[in-house]
Amino acid sequence: RVQFKRGRIVRIAACVFIVVPLLYLLFSKSNQLQYEASLNRKSLSEPDKYIIRSRPVFKADGKLGNLEPPLEPYKEGPGEGGKAYHLPEAYRAAGDASLGEYGMNMETSNHISFDRTIPDLRMEECKYWDYPLDLPKASVILVFHNEGFSSLMRTVHSIIKRTPAQYLEEIILVDDFSSKADLDQKLEDYIQRFNGKVRLIRNTEREGLIRTRSRGAKESRGEVIVFLDAHCEVGLNWLPPLLAPIYSDRKIMTVPVIDGIDYQTWEFRSVYEPDHHYRGIFEWGMLYKENELPEREAKKRKYNSEPYKSPTHAGGLFAMDRAFFLELGGYDPGLLVWGGENFELSFKIWMCGGSIEWVPCSRIGHVYRSFMPYNFGKLADRVKGPLITYNYKRVIETWFDEKHKAYFYTREPLAMFLDMGDISEQVALRDKLHCKDFSWFMKHVAYDVYTKFPELPPNLFWGEAKNLGTQKCLDSMGRTAPAVIGTSYCHGSGSSQLFRLNAEGQLGHGERCVDADKQGVKLIFCRLGTVDGPWRFHNSTRQLEHAILKRCLSVHPETNQLAMLRCDENNSYQQWRFKEVRPD
Ligand code: LR7
Ligand code: MN
Numbered sequence: 001r002v003q004f005k006r007g008r009i010v011r012i013a014a015c016v017f018i019v020v021p022l023l024y025l026l027f028s029k030s031n032q033l034q035y036e037a038s039l040n041r042k043s044l045s046e047p048d049k050y051i052i053r054s055r056p057v058f059k060a061d062g063k064l065g066n067l068e069p070p071l072e073p074y075k076e077g078p079g080e081g082g083k084a085y086h087l088p089e090a091y092r093a094a095g096d097a098s099l100g101e102y103g104m105n106m107e108t109s110n111h112i113s114f115d116r117t118i119p120d121l122r123m124e125e126c127k128y129w130d131y132p133l134d135l136p137k138a139s140v141i142l143v144f145h146n147e148g149f150s151s152l153m154r155t156v157h158s159i160i161k162r163t164p165a166q167y168l169e170e171i172i173l174v175d176d177f178s179s180k181a182d183l184d185q186k187l188e189d190y191i192q193r194f195n196g197k198v199r200l201i202r203n204t205e206r207e208g209l210i211r212t213r214s215r216g217a218k219e220s221r222g223e224v225i226v227f228l229d230a231h232c233e234v235g236l237n238w239l240p241p242l243l244a245p246i247y248s249d250r251k252i253m254t255v256p257v258i259d260g261i262d263y264q265t266w267e268f269r270s271v272y273e274p275d276h277h278y279r280g281i282f283e284w285g286m287l288y289k290e291n292e293l294p295e296r297e298a299k300k301r302k303y304n305s306e307p308y309k310s311p312t313h314a315g316g317l318f319a320m321d322r323a324f325f326l327e328l329g330g331y332d333p334g335l336l337v338w339g340g341e342n343f344e345l346s347f348k349i350w351m352c353g354g355s356i357e358w359v360p361c362s363r364i365g366h367v368y369r370s371f372m373p374y375n376f377g378k379l380a381d382r383v384k385g386p387l388i389t390y391n392y393k394r395v396i397e398t399w400f401d402e403k404h405k406a407y408f409y410t411r412e413p414l415a416m417f418l419d420m421g422d423i424s425e426q427v428a429l430r431d432k433l434h435c436k437d438f439s440w441f442m443k444h445v446a447y448d449v450y451t452k453f454p455e456l457p458p459n460l461f462w463g464e465a466k467n468l469g470t471q472k473c474l475d476s477m478g479r480t481a482p483a484v485i486g487t488s489y490c491h492g493s494g495s496s497q498l499f500r501l502n503a504e505g506q507l508g509h510g511e512r513c514v515d516a517d518k519q520g521v522k523l524i525f526c527r528l529g530t531v532d533g534p535w536r537f538h539n540s541t542r543q544l545e546h547a548i549l550k551r552c553l554s555v556h557p558e559t560n561q562l563a564m565l566r567c568d569e570n571n572s573y574q575q576w577r578f579k580e581v582r583p584d
Contacts, residue, residue, distance in 0.1 A: 054132040056244050058125075058303055066130040067164060067240045072117045079112035082119045082268030082365075087111065098148075103369030104231065104263035106148040114150065114157040118268045118365065120236045121259055123275060125305035126361035135243040137169040138319065139222030143212040144230035145176040145374055149183060151231040151367065153190065156198060158233040167239055168197070169222035173230075175202040176212040177377075206377040208337030214330040217322060226319040228364065233261065233268065235363035242319040242362045245307055250321040251354035253345075255280075255313045256362035268365050279310035279358055281446060283453045284407040285511055286343060286392045288314055294448045307357040311350070311446035315342030317364055320349075328352060329429050332394060334421050336383065337376045340391035347399040350445050352435040385418040385583045393420040398427055401438040407456045410502070411511075413463075414494055414583050452528045460537060461578035462500040466490055467555050468542065469573030473497045474562075481512045481523040486562055487555055493584045501578070505547065506533030516546055521553065521562040542575040543567055 059065060079085040087095045091107055098106035140159055144152055152173075159171055173191070175183065191198040201219060203212060217225050224246055226239070242254040260271040272278060277293035297308045328348050331341050349356060376387055383390045393415055396408050409416050442449065465474040472487035476496045479485065491497060500508045506526070507514040513526040513533060534547045544553040545567060552567040554574045568574060 055248050056132070056241075057130045059128045059130055062128075065128050065237075066133070067237055068127050069162070069237055072236075075113075075117050077113055077116070079108075079116050079266045081117055084262065084265035084267035085112060086265060099264070099370065101373060102146075102148050103371050103373040104148070104151065104367050105265075106150065108264065108266050109148055109150040109154070112150075112154070112266055114154045115161060116154070116233075118158075118233055118235065121270050121363050122236065122361055123305045125303055126237075126241070129241070129305070129361065131240040131244050132247060135167055135240060135247050136223035136321075137167055138224040138226045138239060138243060139169045139220035139322070140171045140226045140228060141174065141213065141216035141220060142171065142228055142230045143174045143176055143209050143216060144178065144183075145206070145209070145212075146178045146180050146183070147230040149180075149187065152183075152187075155228065155230055155232045156191075156194070159228075160194065160197065162234050162236060163239050167243060170196075170220070171198045172216050172220055173198065173200045174212050174216040174219075175200065176209065177203045177206040206379065208376070208379055210331045210335045210337065210341045211333060213341075214333065217325055217330055220322060223322060224319055225322045225325060227317065229316040229366055231261070231367040232317065233365040235259070235365070238362045238364055241307075241359045245357050245359070246319060246321055249355075250324055251349070253313070253318055253320040253349055253354065253356045254307065254362070255310065255318045255356060255358045256364045257358065257360055258314065258317060259363055259365040261365045261367040263367055263370050266367075275304065277304075277308060277358070277360060279308065279448075280312040280314060280342075280346075280356075281449045281452065282312060282343065283449075283511060284411040284456055286340065286396070286408065286412075287511055288312070288342065289452065291448050291452055305360050307359045309445070310356050310358045311441075311449070312346035313342055313356060313358075316366065324354065328354075328433070329426075332398070332423075332426050334394055334423065334426070335391045336379045336387050339388040340395050343392075344395045344399070347395070347438075347441065348435070350436075350441055351399065351438070352430075352433040355445075383419065385414070389415050389418055390420055393418060394423055394426070398423050398430060399438060404438055404442070406458075410456045410459055410500070411508075413459065413500065414498070414581070417583050454529065454531050456531055457503040457506075459500045459502050462498070463578055463580040464490055464492065464494070464497045465499050465544075466577045466579065467573065468575040468577060469557070469571070470555050470560070472555070474499055474576075476509050476512075476523055479523065481525055483523050484520050484562075485514070485523050487560075492581055494581045498581065499578075501535060501537060501544075502531065502533075504532035505535045506531055507535045507544075516549060516551075516553070516562075516564045518549070518564065521564065537576075541569045542577065543569070544574075544576050 085108055087108055095105045095107035142155060156171055188200060191200060213227055224243060238256060242256060245252045245254050259268060261268050278290040279293055281289050281291045283289055293308055301308060332344050335341050335344060346356060380387045396405055397420055467487055470487060473490040474497065475488040476485050478496050509523060512523050515522055515524050536545045536547055538545060546564055549564050551564040552574045554563050554565040556563040557573055565574065
């Protein structure tokens with residue numbers, strides 16, 4: 001009995017003096033490890049090479065990837081499977097009205113489930129990747145101004161439904177001073193069902209999408225921020241492929257492949273050729289363009305489903321390390337409302353030590369509107385001239401070098417006379433961060449811009465082109481290429497009458513070119529990769545001759561239409577005077 005008792009005491013003592021300290025040791029050890037891991041995550045200023053992190057692994061065993069979700073159960077109903085939905089007759093008038101209000105048919109959207117199924121448009125390979133399991137958590141930020149309730153909620157539902165909860169810190173809705181009734185209390189009530197996962201904050205005045213996004217980034221709590229437009233639907237397993245590159249290198253911005261959602265029928269479809277990859281570039285007027293992935297980048301990868309580098313991105317949909325975004329100053333706070341911020345952030349990322357990757361295995365649908373349904377509000381009044389050009393000019397004057405600035409002003413001459421506000425803080429940031437220069441960026445990153453948009457020869461003339469016979473000016477008549485153009489009363493304010501003749505004979509109008517055949521004079525798509533053209537201006541006779549047709553640009557004396565007529569020096573209907581214009 002005594003022995004037994006003693007045995008029990010010994011066992012209890014053993015427990016107290018050996019097992020407890022052992023457990024303590026073990027726990028503290030794992031705490032220590034955890035602490036180190038989180039330290040690693042936070043030691044953001046350390047050179048990345050010291051942080052050893054795992055990368056996605058392509059599975060050779062034919063089993064699905066570790067985060068691959070099960071197939072979504074088949075569902076019937078309007079728009080299910082991403083199929084086009086055509087409104088029944090009785091709702092068409094309401095549909096048309098909503099299209100006028102939102103730039104997308106909100107009536108159609110209202111008939112479709114917030115949780116609808118969509119097709120899996122990913123490359124087959126995408127299902128066979130294993131991702132590191134300790135990926136960082138993301139805050140998804142949706143900024144919105146007067147968006148449709150149903151398309152906004154479908155965006156939220158698709159994120160909740162298709163994101164592993166352990167990687168989703170929160171969804172933040174930032175209301176940019178909307179005035180629609182259903183975005184008021186109804187929205188607040190609705191998001192209660194997400195138990196705090198969805199947060200709503202509101203601007204007290206209109207800030208525009210750029211500043212509103214910066215506000216969302218500041219208020220977010222995730223290690224990574226993801227921005228999406230407020231009319232998107234995320235695809236299967238969309239988030240881990242965006243997080244993985246950021247996890248291995250926190251200075252990578254990742255960009256999903258953007259699919260199209262039809263603004264009339266809500267049909268969900270790819271806008272790209274299957275298995276072809278594209279990347280974001282720009283032309284010299286700073287219009288965003290996409291280019292097929294150059295071989296040089298494609299072959300840096302082993303699998304065609306792997307991410308690849310891109311000079312820029314469309315603007316709306318991307319993920320990046322939150323602290324890196326803030327270190328770069330977020331968006332330039334001087335950019336107003338809409339446009340150019342995609343270039344600003346891209347140039348900043350690349351030139352100041354980061355990079356951009358497009359991720360084929362992450363796909364997100366976006367509704368491309370039929371037109372922009374909102375105006376730019378009071379902020380636009382601060383700017384003389386077009387607000388978008390104001391933004392472009394800030395970006396160009398901060399990040400371009402002299403050589404490339406000249407291409408912008410050649411392509412957009414009126415920008416020379418426009419205001420851009422004060423950019424001294426942006427220039428100071430560029431110096432403080434020791435960013436590389438623009439020629440480095442063009443040479444090593446955006447080299448394929450030149451293959452589509454070569455260096456621009458200077459303009460011989462730009463402005464309005466007045467016909468001395470009729471005193472009318474060359475005018476695109478507001479038409480979009482390809483289209484016949486004409487002449488009209490000279491109004492002196494550029495726009496439809498602003499043309500440029502460059503030193504290599506190209507006659508340009510905006511991003512388009514002018515060419516002619518015997519049938520007439522037309523606005524056409526400029527031939528990619530070329531900057532020359534058929535036009536020769538003869539100073540002494542003021543004639544504009546077409547070198548191939550060997551005829552001169554004329555107003556036809558009878559029809560008053562533009563025509564290519566046999567050159568006749570004495571015919572004033574063939575004489576033109578270019579005159580610079582100024583912004584009004
Ligand atoms: O004043 C505004 N305040 C806002 O909060 C104006 C807009 N917004 C919101 C709006 O509700 C929406 O959620 O900002 C988001 C983007 O506005 P859109 O959808 O009207 O813009 P967009 O899709 O026509 O324009 C593209 O270019 C913009 C330039 O500033 C932004 O970068 C958009 O995010 C961008 N959209 C995409 O890149 C989506 C895909 C491809 C394209 C085009
Ligand atoms: Mn959009």
